[in-house]
Amino acid sequence: MTDMSYSPSRGQSPALKLVLRSILYILLGLFALFYLMPLFVMITTSLKSLDEIRTGDLVSLPREVTFDAWRTAWSGACTGIQCEGVKPFFLNSLLIAVPAVMISTLIGALNGYVVAQWRFKGSNIFFALMLFGCFIPFQVVLLPMARVLGLMGVAGTIPGLIFVHVIYGLGFTTLFFRNYYVSIPSELTKAAKVDGAGFFRIFWSIFLPLSLPIIVVAVIWQFTQIWNDFLFGVSFSQAGTQPVTVALNNIVNSTTGVKEYNVDMAAAIIAALPTLFVYVVAGKYFIRGLTAGSVKG
Amino acid sequence: MSPILEVKNLFKNYGGTEVLKDINVSIDEGDFLVLVGPSGCGKSTLLNCIAGLEPITRGDMFIDGQNMTNVSPKDRDIAMVFQSYALYPTMSVAKNITFGMKVRGVDQATQDAKLKQVAGQLQIEPLLHRKPGQLSGGQRQRVAMGRALVRDPKLFLFDEPLSNLDAKLRVEMRTEIKALHQNLGASMVYVTHDQIEAMTLATKIVVMKGGIIQQIGSPTEIYNRPANLFVADFMGSPAMNLIPATARKNGKGSKIEIARESGDPIFLIDTKNKDLPENVIIGVRPEDIADAALGRAGKTQEADCLIDIVEPAGADTFAVMQLGGKPVTARLHAETKAAAGTAQRLAFDLGKVSYFEPETGLRLN
Ligand SMILES: Nc1ncnc2c1ncn2[C@@H]1O[C@H](COP(=O)(O)OP(=O)(O)O)[C@@H](O)[C@H]1O
Ligand SMILES: [Mg+2]
Numbered sequence: 001m002t003d004m005s006y007s008p009s010r011g012q013s014p015a016l017k018l019v020l021r022s023i024l025y026i027l028l029g030l031f032a033l034f035y036l037m038p039l040f041v042m043i044t045t046s047l048k049s050l051d052e053i054r055t056g057d058l059v060s061l062p063r064e065v066t067f068d069a070w071r072t073a074w075s076g077a078c079t080g081i082q083c084e085g086v087k088p089f090f091l092n093s094l095l096i097a098v099p100a101v102m103i104s105t106l107i108g109a110l111n112g113y114v115v116a117q118w119r120f121k122g123s124n125i126f127f128a129l130m131l132f133g134c135f136i137p138f139q140v141v142l143l144p145m146a147r148v149l150g151l152m153g154v155a156g157t158i159p160g161l162i163f164v165h166v167i168y169g170l171g172f173t174t175l176f177f178r179n180y181y182v183s184i185p186s187e188l189t190k191a192a193k194v195d196g197a198g199f200f201r202i203f204w205s206i207f208l209p210l211s212l213p214i215i216v217v218a219v220i221w222q223f224t225q226i227w228n229d230f231l232f233g234v235s236f237s238q239a240g241t242q243p244v245t246v247a248l249n250n251i252v253n254s255t256t257g258v259k260e261y262n263v264d265m266a267a268a269i270i271a272a273l274p275t276l277f278v279y280v281v282a283g284k285y286f287i288r289g290l291t292a293g294s295v296k297g
Numbered sequence: 298m299s300p301i302l303e304v305k306n307l308f309k310n311y312g313g314t315e316v317l318k319d320i321n322v323s324i325d326e327g328d329f330l331v332l333v334g335p336s337g338c339g340k341s342t343l344l345n346c347i348a349g350l351e352p353i354t355r356g357d358m359f360i361d362g363q364n365m366t367n368v369s370p371k372d373r374d375i376a377m378v379f380q381s382y383a384l385y386p387t388m389s390v391a392k393n394i395t396f397g398m399k400v401r402g403v404d405q406a407t408q409d410a411k412l413k414q415v416a417g418q419l420q421i422e423p424l425l426h427r428k429p430g431q432l433s434g435g436q437r438q439r440v441a442m443g444r445a446l447v448r449d450p451k452l453f454l455f456d457e458p459l460s461n462l463d464a465k466l467r468v469e470m471r472t473e474i475k476a477l478h479q480n481l482g483a484s485m486v487y488v489t490h491d492q493i494e495a496m497t498l499a500t501k502i503v504v505m506k507g508g509i510i511q512q513i514g515s516p517t518e519i520y521n522r523p524a525n526l527f528v529a530d531f532m533g534s535p536a537m538n539l540i541p542a543t544a545r546k547n548g549k550g551s552k553i554e555i556a557r558e559s560g561d562p563i564f565l566i567d568t569k570n571k572d573l574p575e576n577v578i579i580g581v582r583p584e585d586i587a588d589a590a591l592g593r594a595g596k597t598q599e600a601d602c603l604i605d606i607v608e609p610a611g612a613d614t615f616a617v618m619q620l621g622g623k624p625v626t627a628r629l630h631a632e633t634k635a636a637a638g639t640a641q642r643l644a645f646d647l648g649k650v651s652y653f654e655p656e657t658g659l660r661l662n
Binding site: 185187188190191192193194195196197198201205206209210 | 345348350369370371375376377379380381383384385386387388396397400401444
């Protein structure tokens with residue numbers, strides 16, 4: 001790839017260029033500040049004691065840094081009658097998100113591979129229906145899903161929630177992989193068939209190794225969706241299987257005692273950390289995967 | 298001995314459109330069959346049907362006497378080289394070449410030996426550890442060939458393997474493929490839209506148009522006795538001159554009259570062909586119109602023609618004139634004195650002349 005950088009101020013005087021540049025950076029800085037402000041408030045508040053919050057200023061730095069709120073949020077805050085912090089729920093979220101992401105990504109990859117490279121009668125309709133699945137609002141599937149989970153005997157369990165998220169995510173992951181695989185020349189599949197490889201062999205040896213960028217996209221997307229999900233989590237879980245988002249809501253909304261803003265903030269940050277982590281680790285590939293075009297042999 | 302490949306009454310439809318109509322071809326062991334025709338005429342489709350990569354709608358296919366109509370590609374004992382080369386992007390050159398053997402469970406020692414042999418044959422040893430993305434077009438082409446060669450199949454299939462190379466490389470690889478065929482004695486089916494490639498490589502040519510076979514024959518047959526106007530026009534460069542003319546009985550032969558906008562018609566006497574209809578299209582190859590002054594073996598008849606354009610091309614010089622309302626090209630000796638805008642005495646050789654019916658386009662003689 002050649003250098004694609006584009007300078008709108010080409011051919012202008014250096015002074016004007018400098019002014020335009022400065023304006024640009026000032027604007028960018030302002031936007032960044034605007035978006036970072038809430039995070040700043042959250043972090044500083046979580047590091048203050050309750051006394052300091054009550055007496056101090058919302059945006060001021062903590063006079064005395066304390067991690068008490070974090071400790072409480074992690075293992076002591078009350079979510080209703082139970083006071084174990086977000087820890088068990090964080091674990092639930094992991095137990096739900098990790099398998100659900102892996103399964104939905106893998107099946108999505110297989111689906112995309114079939115729809116893109118192994119056309120069958122009605123494969124376009126199949127794909128259109130999958131796509132349609134992406135646009136079904138959560139609320140619509142709540143009742144039928146509850147019934148299905150009941151029939152399957154997994155209502156209120158973590159496998160049940162995994163199932164829900166896999167089903168709901170398949171539309172998206174199929175779309176991602178299909179669009180990626182469609183740009184891979186069908187002659188590649190043909191060559192492998194002549195070489196003697198079958199359906200799974202071709203997928204495993206040729207398509208999966210090509211798929212890192214789009215796997216990253218699917219994983220980030222799915223992980224963010226599943227981790228941040230509240231509605232399915234609150235609808236299809238019971239006391240021991242609630243995800244962290246539901247626990248966070250319970251902590252913030254629990255009515256007993258004084259409002260511990262620092263604990264609320266710490267719990268919120270803890271709940272958001274994994275998605276942040278995924279972005280930081282894999283974000284570079286995310287953009288690349290979204291824009292990845294044809295695969296040149 | 299049964300033919301190595303036999304295609305019987307093959308039809309192929311995509312949905313409602315018929316892409317191949319009643320294809321019948323067979324080749325013997327060691328034949329080099331070239332499928333040639335304009336883009337979109339169904340050559341790749343036919344090759345894919347032979348490979349088993351596309352199901353056929355009707356008809357039968359035999360490879361080495363066995364009915365392969367419903368057999369999957371991997372069991373047809375074929376190897377194929379694709380137009381885009383279709384190298385596996387994430388595998389090294391060596392892995393690309395050995396993938397087929399690995400899938401088939403060939404032991405490692407045999408794999409290594411075969412890889413070494415083929416890499417030597419194609420002179421790609423230094424590239425074995427590279428990925429396809431790090432190769433030039435010509436190198437990729439060689440690797441694709443290598444992937445086919447290690448298989449040692451009954452039948453090689455090539456789908457326009459040279460069309461993505463630049464002109465010079467194309468000619469080089471053409472020669473190499475020809476040498477390969479001669480050395481291996483292998484049976485090959487080769488698709489191209491380039492009639493020169495077809496002529497140079499083939500032992501047998503199939504000319505196709507619109508999913509229908511126009512003619513099957515050796516390169517000489519196709520060149521000298523095209524079955525219809527399409528083949529006559531498609532094969533050969535510059536193309537055969539196809540000139541509307543009037544034929545009259547003349548003893549044991551015919552007297553051919555070619556009208557000219559400026560000046561008298563040209564009369565040519567054909568002593569071999571009689572019973573021609575009155576209106577014909579006469580087909581004369583450019584090399585059968587020569588410079589009268591520079592002499593030529595064989596029986597010729599001479600006429601003065603006004604030359605419109607002169608195109609020197611190194612070994613030959615092409616002269617273009619108007620005959621029967623059509624531009625007509627003559628292949629003249631490089632030392633010709635012919636000049637644009639002047640009359641030149643030309644010698645017509647009717648020894649290999651073709652006649653076609655103007656309406657149906659079919660060959661008459
Ligand atoms: N998968 C397909 N579906 C529908 N039509 C096709 C398909 N593949 C090829 N065709 C049509 O079949 C005809 C022959 O194509 P092809 O065999 O690729 O031609 P060639 O290789 O001679 O250029 C073309 O008109 C093309 O549009
Ligand atoms: Mg083709």
